[in-house]
Amino acid sequence: MLRRGALRFGSVGGAIQLQLTTQLSTKALRSKWKRRPKSSSNLAFPPAFTENLRRWQKLLKMEIDANERVIREHLSNSSWRDLSRRGLAIGNLRLVSHKVEPLCGRVVELETSDSEHWNSMGIKFKRGVPLVLCSGERISHLGECVLLSASERRIRLKLDGRAPELSVDHPTSYVLIPSVTAGVLHSLTKFLSESSSWKGLPGERILQYAYRAVPMPVVHRDRKLQCIQKLNDDQQRAVAAALNRSRPIVTIQGPPGTGKTAVVIEIILQAIRTKQKVLVCAPSNLAIENIIGRIRGETEASRMSLDPSISMEEDLKQHNSYSDLLRLYEQLNESIRLTGDSSITRKISQEATRLRDSMRKSVVVEKQVILCTVSSGSLHTLRGLGFFPDVVIVDEAAQAMECATWVPLLQAPRCVLAGDHCQLPTVLHSSEAISQGLGTSLMETLDKEFGSVVKHFLSVQHRMNEKIMRWSADYFYESKLQAHRSVAGISLSDISAIDGSDLMNEPLLMIDTHSVSRQRGLSVSVERIHQQSYRNHGEAEIVCAYVQFLMRKGVRQCDVGVISPYFAQVELLRKTLGEEIVNTVDGFQGQQREVIVMSLVRNNYEGRIGFLSDARRLNVAVTRARRQFLLVGSSSMMRHAEHLRSLLECIRTVGKVLRPDQLTFLSVDAHAIGQDVSER
Template identity: 35%
Template structure:
């Protein structure tokens, strides 16, 4: 007989759960046998070297112990770990396990564990001793999942029968019911949220609310619950984690609903303890009676221990048995009364099991089950609450992180596929409503996620579409705070990941430093550290980042991707870590993990990665391409002084310039374009206007295809202008000095008039057509006839009108003295006019001035100009241009003709380029200025970099951590060997 879809599903799920269970058991067995404690800590399942910071009594008499890293540990923060609230943990010291408790709260600096009353008298913890915590296996969860699947297989009649048929495709969903006009409790809902609420209420079996990041999914779910309660429905609301459930409790409590939170009080937030079942029972009418019965039981036990008479002991035992039965009956009656009075009962998926308080309620008590964050839950866990109602509403985002699975084999076989993902693929738009307006991210951040994962349907609300960091109170407008997207590319910079065979995780010290510099730039601009998050996929990188940044920015949050889902920050910095010659990306290949990481940001996302490595994965390549097209792109060379040659420092040649302290102070003000950036920071997203290419740091012309393409574009523009009837053409002020030089060259080549006017950033070029030559008229200008350098004929007697005196040219702050050819040309015309006027006064036969010879010594000194080459006659403009270009590409030292196009050093003091043989200031004549600069710097900073002052011999934090791990591993191995020898001796 062929099995039904339900039976096939249950059989497969039980097999996969068994694989997952075996993987967990094997992992924990290997922890105890073969893996050192330090390695367990690196894997995130153990916390070492903890000390007790406080002990107190919590709710209902439970002992709360807070532990923190020992003060002798260099970093005052906990290492990266996978502990979460609600985990079962073991407390150990040197002698072994002391107790088992439930983790109630964990921060970057401390962890709090709750122990039952029975441990209160047994635990005696010394604040000077060292303890450790180890995550323990949770058999209860596995047993509940297995029990739920077996109940599903045996379920034949009951309120959930039609729901089961719809969810497994054996029947179609019923037509939606007609909805009367609704008055929304929250009038601020947008159109997509209102539509989702109406859809969820009208469906009879299944409704799926797909909420991408920042779309107000929880707000929509709360509205659905409130409307269902108004219609008289009893609602069971669940989620896979305690944090998600507590979030719903806090939101529903604002609406003064009768809500009840099931679960261990130690797993609940302090703010919602009043809504827990224990707290409600403590406030009930029968609480005093229950307390009296407990006191009677304790007294009976005390009398039983004191008496020696067997008959009296038997009587006391019978009395205790009766008291316990009465206690149970009264507690269950009070519990049932509290459960029945609540309109909304909230619990985790496994907390809604049949062996808990809900067993007291009759079948069919609930009208609807709501499962929030359904995409993060195992489907088997969803069936625990689903069997209790005839209708379900699922909310979540299956494009974000899936459930966490230990067994890779089970995950590939389908255990990681959530119920929401399966039903969304099966029913499509017939059962799904997606929220389309997000209220978190800048439109540039949201657009990538929308196009990559949400079919372009996700849009930014106007209130957040253009917000940037610089819009926050107290934040200055800098290059970092003025862009929503930033890519810091480490490709080709040698910042490779750590390649350690004994490391389970991955780290990249180079990216750690880049992240630190960018964090410092944001903090210097006024962004609070609490508004910044650093996210990385690898636990080792989390540890390296915390070691490097925690002491400077204690409030900075550094977490893995998995620990940040559901959160948001104003600025997010991502470190992708992977940078290797093989192009391996590891589990960065999980698209949903990258989606979560990017969409945590509100105003600014900075991605630090090796584009060459990560682009080997198609989805990551779409992110890199998007950042390149719509964001600002920088190379790691712009940040790291120890990689960039000193002569290419961003300080430029300004006397007494500020030392480069951070990336923010080293670059230009916002509005200029940084090196390597695709678009200026102020350019609107998606702008199709061609942007000029920025000039290289330290000056110098751009060579290669990009430069030729720019010249061809200018040439085409000028040719089109010549063919038109226009008489004047203006080029924008956004051209850099090199582009303006090319425009001057091309205009001169075509015989056009070209003027450069304005100052600084307002400088622009105007190209106009020359008037056709006409017979000389009184006061008219005679055409100038260029003569060759060898010509010794006197100039014609005509006296041309001296050209208009132009405004003195303003040099561009490009870091070196680039010759302004237009200014030279205007000066040549002026001198030529003066010479013609002088010759006219002296007569037509006056011989021209003989060329003046410079003394040998003087000539040698003057040869240290831009370059020691012979300049052509002033009237030959083309030759002058060629000479200037040649001067730019030739060593600036006297009589040296070495090319500096590929290998050249820029002098910070004279602004000229020299070959490797003459680049030292003392060699080419800048020794005095170099010494003055060194004295000024050492007086200001105390250290002259490189080569003088007190050298920092402290070990790099990343290297120190790596060596510490190796040392701990070696010590553990030696300790194990000593123990084995002792055992042998004992035998």
């Protein structure tokens, strides 16, 4: 067990969260410094990587432009309220105050006059959420920021020191954009443009291996370990490989339900046992939160907030120099008020910054484990703060762009990438950038390039009924994925009043809306465009009726998930079912439910399937379910794409395809499935 807590910490450079856990004494730390990796600065970047650097910068610019274009297009067809519900932006904000605080630095407070708009936002107001501040007129990028607090109408933000000065007296309106859609891209562009400064970093050798500038070591045997958690054979082998210091690169592919996160946790705990320093990263805050929760269960970890100052807030407040820091910032704010940006103000600011940095370093230098997002601006400060990791672990690595993954990987001589490139990649808006490979992950590239030399596959899933697993296993995982005996036969009858012989107890079901055109008294289920998205009222009625049927049979609401690829359909379903159980496919990644009900939405003569053209999105949808996956959609539409055809054939082979007139839970009135739910 660890003697110290865990500390989350990041910077305003992107979607950021850090957590630190410590055990090393000062004596042990000195010995770590002596074993610091030798510089490889005499090595040149491989030509292929140099070319990628140029290409990535161009593609990132495309994606930045596409992000801003998406917001403008949505705004031209809808209101700021609609954009906020989608989690795209928060607009019409007014600056209330702008000051400098001891731990957070520049802090701004913004206010909205629309309380209804404020309460319905898709962006969750949680301390530490990374955002980008923009001017309202042209949505132009002003600076990165981190949310400190939010009240009924106001929001407090820590602003990047590089952002321009803001004036309360100026009548400018402001916009906030989630940093994952803007700030991260700007930070990456800056990072890539400074590649000359990467020379001599410990991870430069990893780069050489990845691009075959030097031969990848081939290891035939890993030392068997005494695991802390109960793990199966595949998981134990993956942990042993990850802890083998002769392996510079290890990838762990974990299909849905195979316990990939448990493997990551085991690697962290084992590394702590052997006194290694570990940097753990992920592309999203959600993934970091998941690991934080698991570490807390296994260690005496305490949770902090983020940003190098915010995340260390409690540690810094206990520091012997904290009272001196408070005094300096009181003097600084008074000097700003009286003299503005004078030489006296700058001198006090420099002194306060030096003291704060010294305090940070004294805290970080003792830490053993750090967790952060791959795009965290704080990654660039770790070495200066005295943190030299022995290994970098990237969870959900398949969701991170390769260019983003190199940010943490350059910090250590070894890396472990865990994820599944058969699930959703990073979300991008520029079709051209996507077609040119911006969304391709380093993990996917390494697996294709080196295969079993670096790759370890987790083959036993503990989540879903084997019928639900079957399509995913055959289509994505070469039929290598197996269902553990504890879940292979689970069904709804185990947790509800649905009889085991009931048709609706089938684990894999489809309700085919194509056939309704041939049913007397039934309308055709069709797609309709709504605010640059799609919805299907007929499918919505069937979905809502089935969820209500499940509730009557004793299935708990929290055990049901309703998903759709389209936000307009999600909003339509939420009118009846509420927000708690309805989300997009992307929003459900990393989660599971006893029952998943999916609305396909698309139904047109041309066979256009939009979002559904990415087979990985369908893989995520199906594998969220444990006891039942029910698909509502048109079989004729599914014939237009190979992966949809294969799923349809799988349902017909191991599950059941039903017509709406076979459903006893549909009332006579509900058979008019073309009618808008909201009008009934």
